[in-house]
Amino acid sequence: MKWYFPYCDSATLMIIFAFLKCKVTEIAKRNTASDYSENHITVVICTHNRCALLIKALASLFSAEIPSNCSIEILVLANACSDNTVEILYSLNKYMHRMKFRWAIEEKIGKSNAQNHALTLINEVIVAYFDDYQHVE
Numbered sequence: 666m667k668w669y670f671p672y673c674d675s676a677t678l679m680i681i682f683a684f685l686k687c688k689v690t691e692i693a694k695r696n697t698a699s700d701y702s703e704n705h706i707t708v709v710i711c712t713h714n715r716c717a718l719l720i721k722a723l724a725s726l727f728s729a730e731i732p733s734n735c736s737i738e739i740l741v742l743a744n745a746c747s748d749n750t751v752e753i754l755y756s757l758n759k760y761m762h763r764m765k766f767r768w769a770i771e772e773k774i775g776k777s778n779a780q781n782h783a784l785t786l787i788n789e790v791i792v793a794y795f796d797d798y799q800h801v802e
Contacts, residue, residue, distance in 0.1 A: 705736040707789040711771075711779035712797040713744040716753055723757070725800040727764065738765040742783050745774040 708726060712719045723739065731737050739761075743750045754768040769786060771779040780794065 704732075704734060705738070705789045706791040706793060707738045707740055707787050709740050709742065709780070709783045709787070709792060709794050710797050711742045711744055711776050711783065711794070712746070712750060713774065713776075713779075714746050714748045714750065715797050716746075716748050716750045719750065719797045720753065722795065722797050722799055725802075726795070727761075729801040731764075736765065738767070738789065740783055740786060741766075741768040742771050742779040743768060744771045744776065744779040746770075 710719065710722060719741070723741075726737075726739055741754055743754060751770065757766065757768075767786075769782065771782045784792075
């Protein structure tokens with residue numbers, strides 16, 4: 666079963682983190698490691714020529730409090746970008762150690778194209794779409 670959150674604001678993302686924290690506690694009490702695969706979340710950000718906003722959104726995600734024993738992946742889709750978004754994403758690969766971070770390019774313009782492309786790259790149970798102008802508080 667996969668859970669998709671198509672338009673995830675920062676409050677919803679914090680609720681997901683809280684849910685995962687509770688789930689991890691419950692699993693630890695039962696002591697069954699097999700359920701830990703459901704404690705992974707992929708946060709998808711689709712962006713088109715908004716490099717400055719994307720950097721702020723990523724910074725807020727990287728500084729978010731993440732429940733222990735949970736795995737967070739950030740996947741950025743550069744949607745037909747003509748600014749320096751791709752160069753910035755390439756340089757960020759060197760500095761991402763706290764969370765799994767990856768990015769891809771979607772050549773066909775349109776947010777739905779980028780979102781659909783993202784789904785082909787994801788194997789996680791929980792997927793949250795996060796806009797490039799949002800921040801986690």
